[in-house]
Amino acid sequence: VDDRVQPPPFSVAARDGAYDVSFAAQIAGLAAALADVRDRYFVIDETVARLHGPALDALVGDAPRATFPADEHVKTLAGVERVAEAMQRARVARTATAIVIGGGIVQDVGAFAAAIYRRGIPYVLVPTTLLSMADSGIGSKYGVNLGSAKNQLGGFRAPARVVVCSEFLTTLSDAEMRSGFGEIIKLAIIESAAAFEAVRDALLREGLRPSSMLALLHAALQTKKRYIEADEFDLGIRKTLNYGHTFGHALEGLVDHEVPHGDAVAWGLDLANAVAAASGLLEPAAMAGVHELVERVFTRSVSHPYDAAGIIDRIRLDKKSSGGIVELILPAAFGDVRIVPTPIDGDLPRFIAGYLANRDVFRRAEAG
Ligand SMILES: NC(=O)c1ccc[n+]([C@@H]2O[C@H](COP(=O)([O-])OP(=O)(O)OC[C@H]3O[C@@H](n4cnc5c(N)ncnc54)[C@H](O)[C@@H]3O)[C@@H](O)[C@H]2O)c1
Numbered sequence: 001v002d003d004r005v006q007p008p009p010f011s012v013a014a015r016d017g018a019y020d021v022s023f024a025a026q027i028a029g030l031a032a033a034l035a036d037v038r039d040r041y042f043v044i045d046e047t048v049a050r051l052h053g054p055a056l057d058a059l060v061g062d063a064p065r066a067t068f069p070a071d072e073h074v075k076t077l078a079g080v081e082r083v084a085e086a087m088q089r090a091r092v093a094r095t096a097t098a099i100v101i102g103g104g105i106v107q108d109v110g111a112f113a114a115a116i117y118r119r120g121i122p123y124v125l126v127p128t129t130l131l132s133m134a135d136s137g138i139g140s141k142y143g144v145n146l147g148s149a150k151n152q153l154g155g156f157r158a159p160a161r162v163v164v165c166s167e168f169l170t171t172l173s174d175a176e177m178r179s180g181f182g183e184i185i186k187l188a189i190i191e192s193a194a195a196f197e198a199v200r201d202a203l204l205r206e207g208l209r210p211s212s213m214l215a216l217l218h219a220a221l222q223t224k225k226r227y228i229e230a231d232e233f234d235l236g237i238r239k240t241l242n243y244g245h246t247f248g249h250a251l252e253g254l255v256d257h258e259v260p261h262g263d264a265v266a267w268g269l270d271l272a273n274a275v276a277a278a279s280g281l282l283e284p285a286a287m288a289g290v291h292e293l294v295e296r297v298f299t300r301s302v303s304h305p306y307d308a309a310g311i312i313d314r315i316r317l318d319k320k321s322s323g324g325i326v327e328l329i330l331p332a333a334f335g336d337v338r339i340v341p342t343p344i345d346g347d348l349p350r351f352i353a354g355y356l357a358n359r360d361v362f363r364r365a366e367a368g
């Protein structure tokens, strides 16, 4: 990863006011980026706090802080309450700002706690995973799980600002880098063939830490910015960003989060492409390159069983389903990904079964 040239800052329009997204190469540089934030309360990913202890201690100084584990099983209302209780113990005032440093899980819990603590305090995001830098950091959404169903409780509330610091990438495992690329590939396919080719070429030539990483990350953010500014509250066009997620979330629930979120998204978009091809929306050859890339990068074994019937049951629970219809996000081409209302009990189960039998990039345990 070449971090000598940081991407230019930009702003995102939102109901709660526009917020800035800026970039810093070093954790030491965060002090300047946050200098004008008074009365800070830090919520920090436990692992990040351990791996970047001295640099974060210098940043936090005397301000109060809580650490929180990045675990889907505690991305719950109980987890939110735990953070709020820590805020209360630290006597965090209504005028304070929460500074949330972590990946998507700690972001979701921290933003949720900030949204409701004393009816809401502002929050700043400092994403520390590739996925949270490229995707979840912007967009105003926060949510926690309800039972095994993902992100069923939550809301929309913009951050006060977002600061992306690429030094955090240095401690990410390959598995976490790979997961981030799941969302980056999703956004690239939504954008254009050229955007997809840039990501594909970087991955195939240089692996999970390509020199163009920051440019790819910035491009992903620009695509997401366009959709969230056009439809912050997910009433129309923003649903496109759910590409890969209806199937991906179903899988995450079925395998009890054995598969990281971004891997599930990559799998889900490969399945969505297969469904789009089977239903005649997509030229079968068009997405062969995507399948090849997903297979190359994301192939893995999964010890929990899953099958088409299980996936269909989960789709019924999805936020995008109602009255027997699910709004699938399916590509017609690169740069042309559409919202397609689809009967859950029509051809869909057969298309999914066909994918699992012939094209599944994961090696799964058999159901039953
Ligand atoms: N609210 C949104 O808009 C939105 C969007 C996309 C995803 N999400 C949610 O985000 C979550 C996934 O986020 P994620 O992929 O960032 O995973 P994560 O938060 O689980 O982090 C992955 C792992 O990386 C560790 N980690 C974090 N930063 C690190 C660093 N710099 N070095 C080493 N390890 C580090 C974490 O402790 C964790 O073990 C999912 O729950 C997903 O639903 C939310």
Ligand SMILES: [Zn+2]
Pocket: 183, 245, 261, 265
């Ligand atoms: Zn996602």
